[in-house]
Amino acid sequence: MKPAVRTNIDCHTDLAARYSQVCSAIGAARKRISRPEGCVTLVAVSKTRSADEVRAVASLGQRDFGENQVQEAVDKIHLLADIALSWHFIGTIQSNKCRDIAANFDWVHSIDRFKIARRLSQMRPQSRGPLNLFLQVNLQEEQTKSGVTADNLEDLANSVLTLPHVRLCGLMAIPKPTTDFDTQRRVFRRLSELQDHLRSKGLPLDCLSMGMTDDMDAAIAEGATHVRIGTAIFGPRQ
C-alpha cells in the first residue's frame, strides 16, 4: 500500500531537484545575454515555510533568504542562528516593526517612505554595519500597491542617501502579473532605466531586485541582480 503522507526524504529530494532547476534556470537566463557568473543573487523566499525547510535549502548551499512577516521571520532567524545566512525583508513595513527589522535583517527591499528608512537607520545596531536598502517603485502606479512613484523616486533616494546607518543599494519592483514575456521585459526595463537615470545623476546604485517565479527570465534579461524566488524552490504555498 502506498503511504498517504510523503516522507521527509521525498520532500527533501523534491526540494533539492527544484532548487537545482532554479539555479540552472538562472544560469541559462544569465548566459543568454552574456552576463557574467555571480551577477545574479538568488533570494529564496521562505515566507510561510518552516525553519526545517529553510535548513534543508541552506544545506544545498543557499545563503540568502527572503521573508515578509517580521515575527515569523525573527522566529526562524533565531532557530537558524547556527548557520551563516543573509536575511532579506521583502514585505510591507510598519513603523513599530523597524527595531526588529534593523536588528535581524541584512537587506530590506521594500522601502517607499523616508520615515521608515530613517527609523531603520536610527535603530540599526552599530555592530552590524549598514543595513542594505532597496527603494520599492510602484512602476504601474497601481492604487493598491506600495512603492514610491517614479516622480518621487529621486527625492526619496537623495534623502535616504543622507542616513548614516543604511546603504542605498538600488531599486525593487513587483510588476502586475502577466505571462507575456515582452510585457514583462518592458516593465523591468523601465525599472532599469530609472536606475540608470539616478546613476547618471551620481547616485551610487548597483543592485536591481526584480523577478519572481513567473517572470525571472525577463528580469535577468533586463539586468536583475537579485531575484526573489519562492514557489519554484519550495513548491506552491498553502
Ligand SMILES: *Cc1c(COP(=O)(O)O)cnc(C)c1O
Ligand atoms: C512572495 C514574494 C516573492 C516570491 O514569489 P514566488 O512567485 O513564490 O516566487 C517575491 N517577492 C515578494 C515581494 C514576495 O512577497
